[in-house]
Amino acid sequence: MMNAPISRRHMLVACAVLAAVPSAFAQEATEQPSRRFMMEDAATGNVVDDDIMLGKVSLLYFGYTHCPDICPTSLVQMADVMKAMGDDAKKVQPIFVTVDPARDTSAVMREYVKSFDARIVALRGPAPYTDAMVKAHKAQYEIQKPGGDDPLLYTVDHTASIAMVGANGALLKRFPYGIATAEMTAAVQAAVKAIPAAP
């Protein structure tokens, strides 16, 4: 079933498998926190890991679909960069990770990213998995519950920059909110050019 919810057991089994496989990012393990992750791809319901970034330049954004202004603006910009990249866009992996998995179901995420660019991979996972991924990429978030009767009425404070991760898993740059799209595109183009040719 396309939209099956991800179970804790799936996550744990996949985690054990991942732990046994040498990480593509192992080279930086001694110097940087591991950026390995395991999340649900909202488009397919499958568990994916950092292999989806392997060999590509990734643009990574942590946000949530109820985000009133900053997230849509950032995702529009991500989509604009993808368009500007032309054929080289296939070497770029845009990723949107929700920091609000409670409200952002796979169905919600799937529809949300489609409205920006269908190439954006939407990831969600249980809070501990989300937390690990957020921390590994040096981002932050905090749920702000105002109180009141509706437990689903809240906002999330979160890092607004977009991270660019190189083909080897290294965190290359973080684009601040409001950066010019042309400047961002130029940086992504340069990173794509630096991808080593396949043997």
Add this chain to the structure above:
Amino acid sequence: MKLTRRALVAGGLAAVGGRAVARAEDALSAAVLAITHATPKSLDGIAMTGPDGPVHLTNFRGRLVILNLWASWCLPCRREMPSLSRLAAALAGKPAVVLPLSFDRRGLEAVTEFYAELGLTNLPLLAGDTANLQAVNVGPGLPATLVVDAAGLMRWSVTGEATWDDADTLRWLSGLLPAA
């Protein structure tokens, strides 16, 4: 000459201080560390005391306020303060103000000494109150910098040490300035 424990501690602190100045340039840009707050919060309840008595955030309505919570005993705070001073210089003449709010037991005396030590002359002297800070619940630890819009609402924040005068941060803050 015999090397005393006191001399060693002083030398160690000096060495840490020297290294700290060098490391300040390495801190990440505030613009990339910035956290957006979808539910803006009023910080009008925050208590500040200047040389002439209480200072209220409402005094700065109509201006973008960069409110830096710091203390002279906090090493990362010390490291980032020169870049906040340079930010204040870059924002001079614009509808914006940098307010470093110190949380030192010695109050403004500690701030005055620290500014003199670093030769900072363009930042206001402001002392905060720890119990008040907890009461207004504005984030964990020092340093923390809160970006308050012209209406007095906190829209952005940066926790931890950052560089405040790099091109990305100047561009980001310029975009937040109220319209003339």
